[in-house]
Amino acid sequence: MITPMDIVLTLIRGSLYVLVSASLALLFGIISVASFMHGDFAMLGGYVSFFLLVSLGLDPILALVITGVLMFFLGCTIEKALLLPLRKTSGKLWMFNTFVLTLGISQVFQNGALAVFGPIFYGVRSLWAGEVSIFGVSISIDRLIILVLSITIIAGLWAFLKYTRIGRAILATGMNEEAASIYGVNVNNIYTLTFGISALLSGIAGVFYMALFTTYPLMGVSYNLKAWIVVLIAGLGNIKGAIYCSFLLAFIEIVATKTLAAGWQNVLPVIFVILVLLFKPTGIFGTEVKGIWER
Template sequence: MDMDSMQLFNIVLTGVLRGGLYALMAVGLSLVFGVMNIPNFAHGEFYMLGAYFSYFTYTYFHFGPISSILLAAVGTFILGAIAEKTLFYPLRKRSKKNWIMNTFLLTLGISIVLQNGAKMLWGNTYRGITQYWPGKVSIASFNISNDRIAGFCIAMVTIAIFWLFLNKTTMGRAIRAVSQDETGASIVGVNLNVIHTLTFALSCLLAGLAGAILLSISPAYPFMGVQPLYKSWFVLILVGMGNIGASIYGGLLVGLLETFAYMKFGSGWQDVVSLAIIIMILIFKPRGLFAKKGVKSVSE
């Protein structure tokens, strides 16, 4: 393999590994927007909580890597369900107009509370681990840590299970029905309150899982959720708001673009490239590249 082919292979491999985690975050954000019409700006904080949960279960209680990651997912699922029942459910009962703006402000408030709550509880100290799974794998003279490979595999398996859940189970089909026509789903007997709580909890689970998976690469600290949140929004704007399936491809695409920009132009350029593409999308195709019919664009 010549140098150009080697470099291209490295870009593709690194981009796919990075994009898999972006996809996991973006699917959760897309889910809650597609079903509940909530632009969740606290999504990154559930990523942060997942990282903290995994850190404490792994280092203090000495659970194994898989157990720590799963417990972090369960923890963020429970917190998501509590948040929906105590905050979004009452708002839904009282707020019939300006729902998107009201939930935007609410999630922004949740984000600030969670960031400062984590700071009060655990301080600004970075809390991370050296590795979940020791060692590296050499692929065409390119070394990749076992943690990155395992993280990508866990993300892809989770997305596959989630896809099967949405398409093959009664509850999953109910979620899809609500995303397409909430009134019609309610008429045929779907319990909207259950679906809304489950949807928000699942979205938080996916974010928490991503934070737990990346603990050895990105240590837990109170403000760590900002960048993953931005990346998730990049993906959603790219593919179309609420388009859950396309979020997978969008995450991989953003990962590839950022890796290419970083390797070709240097540090910092990955965000420039992402933002430039998002601006072009908003100007020329504001509903996104794979927008679903009837879904509003970001600018609407």
């Protein structure tokens, strides 16, 4: 039987998945990058925020903003320095080459973090003290604020893409790159901006994960796997579907842990992905989507 506790835990866990999953869906939907490094942006975001909070004693919100900005510029730099030259030479192999490149960058990030920080788990005791009761379930202020912030950020992303000139240029590029270019959109800049926004979202997700649990060099591997599970279930490039399926994945994990055993929380989602790919290869939301928000 599903209890209020299960619902609350699903919302909290889903809020940790939704930013990375949405960032991966944005990346795939706009510039067709099969990124296997976005979990590592989350890992780096966790480390950066830890040192901002602990070493510099910054306010959590300020640390969150600084981390997001740093991850944005890191993403833009990687796109300009590595993906842009690759895009000019890849042709039809673009997607496969991005997979190989981002997998290589992921290894650099992971081993670099291991060399610098060692196999040590970094975390904070609490960002915001206190507890509240929701549906009779006690929940820490930390978790509640992270849930609200995640939803707010996703809503902000939606508003940015829908109602700003740059956002509409991003959507236009994703729908038809050549047509967007004809109408004056600088496609190269859109690619860079999209990758930067995607890195920003993943970095913020890493801050949240570090705040609730810990960050460590190989954290990105697990996060990246969960993000790919979500986008495969939802349909590649579908942000709205990725948002829904982030909470679906969280629910599956909660139910698996409750009814079977903790180990099944990593098994059932993979089985579910296999079934989706067998019976609906385009993903649950694949046939309905015309753009990255509504197809």
